[in-house]
Amino acid sequence: MIKALLLQVDAGGTNYTQFIMLAGMIAIFYFFFIRPQQKKQKDQKKFIEAVKKGDQVITVGGIHGKIVSVEDTTVTLDVDKGNKLTIEKSSISLDASKRLAQ
Known part of the structure; x- marks a missing residue:
């Protein structure tokens, strides 16, 4: 026991x-x-x-561009000599100016 x-x-x-x-x-x-x-x-x-106007950014898809205008949920990127793309803010991946400085 x-x-x-x-x-x-x-x-x-x-x-x-x-x-x-x-x-x-x-x-x-x-x-x-x-x-x-x-x-x-x-x-x-x-x-x-x-993000603000003039920032260099890279999107999730790998597109490099400069922000031309910022709205509530979208931004307009200048990708090359006047070619502009309107994308969602959520698709911005990182700040290209900081990446290029490294």
């Missing part, structure tokens, strides 16, 4: 260690995957809201 009680005590201890390991894995997953992605999305949203 004592052996049976000792076996039950040992089995209960492994449940706590499994819970601690699971919590540790969740914490690692959060800090290495979820949190950096949220920060990147926040920075991208801030960048899109801050």
